[in-house]
Amino acid sequence: MSPQVLIIGGGLSGLTAARALHLAGIPFHLIEARDRLGGRILSVDATGSGVGAFDLGPSWFWPGMQPSFGDFVQEAGIASFSQRDEGDLLFQRGHGPAQRYPRMRQEPVSMRICGGTAALITALARSLPPGVISLNTVATHLALNSTGIDVTTADGQVLSVAQVMVALPPRLLAAQIGFDPPMPAAVTRLWQDTPTWMAPHAKFVAVYDRAFWREVGLSGAARSQVGPLVEIHDATTADGQAALFGMCHFG
């Protein structure tokens, strides 16, 4: 059966759309530019390569605020645990030493996924039938034809489908994909003006033999007005590998 719908982008949004179409019995195909699924979701092992429990993309979800996300985590049988925040916080106001403040409990509690957030991507991909995903396939152009849409890819393929679902950050969509007929200028401008959430952030993970900060009553959480790491949190995995992660903001 030829796909009725082409999904562009294999991040959380594209894969969630794929799962919804699969459950509705609508034939689809998904193309992803990179050689892996997940997009901004990337969990690595302690060496920084391969799939592991250290998140370089998102770490947290909040089931009360993201109910469908929370429901899928439960439905897929993915175990989750609360972000550790027992202990004091360090705050560096200027270039001087950091000051210590008593624990501030976060509400709602941030939840983490056992095995890293990429476990969710693995579960979503597993819920799809075989052969519906093409990696290393970059969409470059969408053109209306008499029955639907021709999607051109960077390697020169033209895929003709009835409908397209674009699951890219709007700014990337405006920069990467041409349209025939062209999109109204106001729509392109809106896409260009829509910031990509967390795009200027980078995460660094430091793995330790033991969680030494807990031994002195610290939570591992720190904030700095100086940087380069403006936020630090405990990143210890569900199975107890001690770690901290820090976040940098570029721009």
Ligand SMILES: Cc1cc2nc3c(=O)[nH]c(=O)nc-3n(C[C@H](O)[C@H](O)[C@H](O)COP(=O)(O)OP(=O)(O)OC[C@H]3O[C@@H](n4cnc5c(N)ncnc54)[C@H](O)[C@@H]3O)c2cc1C
């Ligand atoms: C450091 C960091 C920390 C974050 N922390 C959190 C958090 O704790 N909690 C939270 O809820 N959110 C967090 N976020 C945000 C969260 O990661 C994103 O909202 C979410 O992953 C977006 O998923 P998406 O599928 O919409 O987009 P993306 O993940 O950006 O997926 C888009 C996909 O499209 C592909 N693509 C791009 N161009 C093309 C093309 N032309 N053709 C084909 N494919 C293409 C990309 O390779 C990518 O795989 C964080 C983000 C970052 C970067």
